Amino acid sequence: MRKEVTRTMAEQPRRVVQVGVVTSARMQKTVKVLVERRRQVPRYKKYVSERTTYLAHDEQGVAREGDWVEIVQTRPLSRRKRWRLLRVLAGPVGSMQAPSDEVSVTDQAQATETVTPVGPAPEAVVDGAEVSEQL
Secondary structure: OOOOOOOOOOOOOOOOOOEEEEEEEEEEOEEEEEEEEEEOOOOOEEEEEEEEEOOOOOOOOOOOEEEEEEEEOOOOOOOEEEEEEEEEEEOOOOOOOOOOOEEEEHHHHHHHHOOOOOOOEEEEEOOEEEOOOOO
16 A cells, blocks of 8 residues: 655755856757855865856746856756756846846846836927926
8 A cells, every 4th residue: 555645835845046147048948057156175174166057947038148047956857957047136247237136037028028218208408498298
């Protein structure tokens, strides 16, 4: 007789989440993410930087080269792909946007579809007098 085991959400094993920089977004639905971490060498007590490159699945294709992204470990999707894009944290590495500004993948896809003007309406000059346009 086989015993059925059911797990609740609290008992599910937590998935590994990594933060890194997209180094290549040239493939379809796949991005290459560079994750850098520091570890201490036990014998010499010196800290060493280690870099690992992961291939991650990007279903909507929202990640661009240089973006800070969060990836989560998942089942094998192909020979080398075992990670999935969770969300884009910030724009390119050299941009003014900080990595703490979180944008989910679905929010970013919707944001690219509709563009709304932000700020006051531009002022127009009519016959030498300034007129403020109101929308």
